[in-house]
Amino acid sequence: MSIEEIPQGAEVQVISKDEKKARDLIKKLNLKQVPGITRVTFKQKGNLIYAIDSPDVFRSPAGTYVVFGEAKVDDMNKRIAEAQAQAAQQEALSKAATADDKSPEAITADLEAASLLDKKEDDEEEEEGEVDESGLDSADIDIIIEQTQVSRAKAAKALRKHDGDMVNAIMELS
Structure with missing residues (x-):
């Protein structure tokens, strides 16, 4: 299939040869896909976190998981700072809104x-x-x-x- 044949706006997933082989082996091992997981994180010492957004997760009957996706280093301190900044911004907006409006009570x-x-x-x-x-x-x-x-x-x-x-x-x- 060439690039011209892919409809515009379609979600395309490029899979390497090694990943394709691993997926075929997983099918042979009778692993079941786990739906509904949107993010997987792995934590290492020193607050180093690896995150996989939109992963494909498979589970064995014994409870072992296999996760496919692109792992990215996630800086927890940066995330906390961004969350605090967003919270402060929302609080400022809500204070501005409540200056004109009243509480439900x-x-x-x-x-x-x-x-x-x-x-x-x-x-x-x-x-x-x-x-x-x-x-x-x-x-x-x-x-x-x-x-x-x-x-x-x-x-x-x-x-x-x-x-x-x-x-x-x-x-x-x-």
Whole structure:
């Protein structure tokens, strides 16, 4: 297969003769490929780490592993420094974002305060006006007040809205 025949964007893996021979021997040894491994690291004395990204890993029934891939020296101190720099950058970004935004707890508290304020305003509006109980049973209104802990005016309004149906009036006010 020539280079012109390879579709653009296709993932191509070049395998040396020795690696191909080793893979054929692995198939004969009945080793099973282990899927889902994205990185293999080997540690030597003195924080020297060899890393293989996107390896092909095979396992024998006895628990021996064979790993194929390009090993690169991984400097752990450099990685730690990069991780710390990224963490500091993310912290700075989050501080800048929270300067404008609030935490979820603060937003929840604001919403609860606003809903309580709206309830108080509604109660004040209804309590100011006279309660029109004409055509309604006062015992029904008393039961709604007892079940929902609302004002008499609000209970009468809900009962009137549902044409005297106590269940729906209670459900609306609960």
